[in-house]
Amino acid sequence: MRHSLKTLGAVALAAAACVTGIAGTAHAQTATIYAPSALVLTIGRGDEAASTVVRAVTLSCAPQPRGTHPASQAACAELEAVGGDLTLLSGAPTDERCSLLWAPVTVTADGVWQGRRVAWRATYGNACQMNAALSDSAVFTF
Missing domain, CATH: 1.20.5 (Single alpha-helices involved in coiled-coils or other helix-helix interfaces)
Structure with a gap:
């Protein structure tokens, strides 16, 4: 044929x-x-309403830590320890002295954590205050 x-x-x-x-x-x-766990993390200048992104990374934690975050394994471990609740990332108060200069810094996390939608942001008075509040955390160290 x-x-x-x-x-x-x-x-x-x-x-x-x-x-x-x-x-x-x-x-x-x-x-x-694996339930999806992928976030875009940003650090920006300005308050919540008018933040200009200065740095941004991606972080995916399932099935293994990866993304453009420089310490993805540590960041995923921290997020796992707090059940993805970024409000629990603030460490213990430090002795670091920060000025009261108003130069707001806004950090955000947008994406999905273990299948749940995440849209989180926090604004600090300046970079020193942000570093003091998040000093024990690898999540926003990039």
Whole structure:
């Protein structure tokens, strides 16, 4: 029986699509084992309403720490310890003396933590106050 190249090409494409679909389904099933935990973290100048992003990193914690965050493993461990509640990241008060100069710094975390939507932000009076408040945390050390 003679088959045209067009027919053989169509059959090959259909077979490839079928294999890709099966592989895609297997990948989708293994990808759902872990609840998504991926955040975009920013540090910006200005108050909450008018913050200009100065630095930003990505942080993904499942199935393993990765992203552009320079200390992704430590940051993911901290977030895991506080159940993703970024308000619990502030460390113990420090003896660091900060000026009262108003030069606001806003930090944000947007994304998903263990399948839950995260949209968190905090504004500090200046960079010194931010560093003092988050001194024990690797999450915003970038």
